[in-house]
Amino acid sequence: MKLDELDTPAALVDVTRMNRNIARMQSRMNALGVRFRPHVKTTKCLEVVRAQLAAGADGITVSTLKEAEAFFAAGVTDILYAVSIVRSKLPRAMALRQQGCDLKLVVDNALAAAEVAKFCAAQRETFEVWIEVDTDGHRSGISPEQDGLLEVGRILHEGGIKLGGVMTHAGSSYDLHTPDALSALAERERSGCVRAAQRLRDAGLPCDAVSIGSTPTALAAGKLDGVSEVRAGVYVFFDLVMHNIGICSTDDIALSVLATVIGHQPEKDWVILDAGWMAMSRDRGTSKQTRDFGYGLPCTLDGTPLSDWILSSANQEHGILSPVHGTRGKSLASRFPIGTKLRILPNHACATGAQFPEYHALSADGETTVWSRFHGW
Template identity: 75%
Template sequence: MTPDTHTLETLDTPAALIDLPRMQHNIARMQHRMNALGVKFRPHVKTTKCLDVVRAQMAAGAQGITVSTLKEAEAFFAAGIKDILYAVGIVATKLPRAMALRKRGCDLKLVVDNAEAAHAVVDYARAHGERCEVWIEVDTDGHRSGITPEQEALLEVGRILKGGGIDMGGVMTHAGSSYDLNDRAALGALAEQERAGCVRAAQRLRDAGVPCAAVSVGSTPTALATEHLDGVTEVRAGVYVFFDLVMHNVGVCALDEIALSVLTTVIGHQPDKGWVIVDAGWMAMSRDRGTAKQSHDFGYGLPCALDGTPLDGLMLIGANQEHGILAASDGSARDDLVARFPVGTKLRVLPNHACATGAQFPEYQAVSSRGMVQTWGRFHGW
């Protein structure tokens, strides 16, 4: 982290901005909710990949982290965080790298959802005299990977791990289909489906004699919608720390809670078309068009004034590699935009998907309530 040396007016563009008061509000909101529900909170750090953000989450009460790449695990362990869940199915070729982390003292937990991967872990551990902790991924909504709670494969994988001397740590699930909802009752119902399914999987394993201490659930929408978490030991969520336009459409955040934006500069106009050209194209915003299938399509992002106030009736309607097109969201050729946004004007753009937009930048510019800016590093890759 570098000292305060910039203001928004002096920053080069495009730049990824973190609104620190909003971020701290989001962290406190989620941690308070998890504390009230009586569960451990293990944030997913893939959204930010930023040590400064994760330190703020840990300071608020988070216990351990979730990662989606071994590079994340290595970087955060090097910074002193030991309790790490690698929440992507492990394969044999990645085991040497994962086990190297454990040998250095990292409490890295691995995840499997099939017998082949379970056998690979057992075989590697035996061949190298290693111990490791493995969790089983459970599919509670048909969204992605995992074993459904009632499948025989769940017990098969559990027995392979236990019989192979592996520490069977628990079960985890992610109700990713929550991103497709926008109704509080539907979100609550999915949160209960997620909870009940994961608890059921854990109980089946225990009844079969397979240890299963941890029951881990989570997505940002279900974490904020759940009514109770009986039988759950921890919750994971990631995008809540920044939020984004997809989450706004889901109904779990207000526009003024979105903490990530892209600072951009007006570089030209196409008056006949009613276009304002900015220097934030898809290389800055990402190609993620997650709001296109939702009730409100924000194009490539929602433009805001420099103070973060949304510009009603406008959106980033198109994006080339380094050019963004700001225009009226209703398709009309507004003739007031040239005068309203002269060349050199700086704006902020709220992103569709904070994870995808953040991934376009090597660093964040963290903006304080006084408008001062600090540079926070971010890392890329796998």
């Protein structure tokens, strides 16, 4: 189907842009001499992951066991579940291991490590477990110099668990917007994770993998000495948050939401669309950045940004398009006639993609193909 034939709202993937983004990241990782393990939570889509693997990716990262199950069923075996494991999820994770999935788990505290060891002893089975390291204070993990790092390592190793490595995520990179700041954080991420690995090795504990990653730091890193692999996810689509950080242009953003003009409010300079927050998501990630795009940046059907307009507000099924500067008044109806279709670039590709059960993959010839994606945990 052509774009003007699709029902709206619809999630569109510009395949040409997506493939260009994949090639850019993979080429950079190859040049830096590390393996690349993409985070598939962004897309949860088999067609996208196949394209990433075909380009040279080695294994995948997931954020839910449902992702692990779905991609393993599709033939992907090397999977890192990059969320600290809890006791209630261990039987489900073990089922994947017993089916032949090379599933790696993550812990960041002694209690979780002890629970894994206890479970494996009772099952007479084992897991490969990595320790999450906190290199920027953004989220979870153990700081490289904390005594808890060695404690967790010993609990796992002495409990018969394969201590596979360490991993970290520099999520605070989303708060930056200059090349120097991004480069500095990329080095902090690298050096901190390498330091954690060295402390484990110096204590006589195994630590083969050193895994780091966020899309901004992956693209900003100048060297990756001591790192074995990099993880990144949103690079495959990019979004307006990444644009504001400075690592992509609007022409790189591969995900958009197709919407239709359904009304006007001339006295308010509003154009009403059929894409509200149920389509765009509630994510307002650009609100704290140098440029606030509201709920999204509108583009014409061919992808040309309408930079003087933003999706300034959103109700559940109504989006409000308004001018950034000045007023349009009576020109609204002629500028955006009822029935006009627009493409809205999202703040956060992961959140917007999660609103839809499928993507409409847009090829260079203007045809679309349905790609399924999945929900849940």
